Amino acid sequence: MAEQRITITIDENGKINASTDGIKGEMCLAELQELLDENEMMQSVKKTDEYYQTEVNRNSNVIKNKQR
Amino acid sequence: MSCVVKTATPFIDKEILCLALEQIGCKITVQGDSIITDIQDRVMGYQTFERDVNGKYYLAAYSYTDRNRADFVSEIGKHYEVLYQKKLEEIEKARQEAIAEAERQRLEQERIRMEEERKAFVEKQKNSIIEKAKAKGYSVKETMANNKIKLVLVRYTY
Structure with a gap:
């Protein structure tokens, strides 16, 4: 049984910082995009080494949206 | 030049006129639009300011000579002008404060x-x-x- 963990931080202005852990490959980014508002403007997407390791369980991705 | 005429300060504000009279030492009694001073004359009685149709207060009863009358009115006028200006400044200050508070x-x-x-x-x-x-x-x-x-x-x- 593998744990999939998403940590989302929303600051007082609504700016979001989100990271995933334990979600395979590109699914981590897709998962975040589904959770966030579809109109959310992404400021940066940082792909860690784990993002490219599609065969292992531990993948991660960090996503930030633009400040309003 | 035939003549030069200078009019006295028109007293249009009753409250300020009363203050000006008090400042020169007059005791006054206000009855409607009449301001009765404590300056008494044997012939004319108490000297009184009345309001004319244009809204100006004028000295209605004064038995002194014209020179004395002019000096008396001029003296009141000096006080009146200072008080009038002070009131305008106070109103402006209050207006500015009200604007600032509203803002x-x-x-x-x-x-x-x-x-x-x-x-x-x-x-x-x-x-x-x-x-x-x-x-x-x-x-x-x-x-x-x-x-x-x-x-x-x-x-x-x-």
Whole structure:
């Protein structure tokens, strides 16, 4: 049984910082995009080494949206 | 040049005229539009200011010589002008303070509106994420730290 963990931080202005852990490959980014508002403007997407390791369980991705 | 005429200060403000009279030592009694001074004459009685049709107060009864009359009115006029200017300045100051207070209240309302709008947005944003996460099978743990909302979403796959 593998744990999939998403940590989302929303600051007082609504700016979001989100990271995933334990979600395979590109699914981590897709998962975040589904959770966030579809109109959310992404400021940066940082792909860690784990993002490219599609065969292992531990993948991660960090996503930030633009400040309003 | 045939003649030069200078008129006295027109006394149009009753309150200021009364103050001016008091400043030169007159005791006064106000009866409607009449301002009766304590300056008494054997022939004319108490010297009185009356209001004319144009709204100006004039010295209605004065038995002194013209020179004395002019000096008396001129003396009142000096005090009247100073008091009139002072009143105008006080009104202007109060007006400016009222404008500043109204502006301060307007800005405070605007600040409150923006603050409420921001909080409502963040709350809606958070609730939307929680709702979607739960629909996708995540358990959600919410904490608050440093004015930031932290959501930890966890689910298990086989």
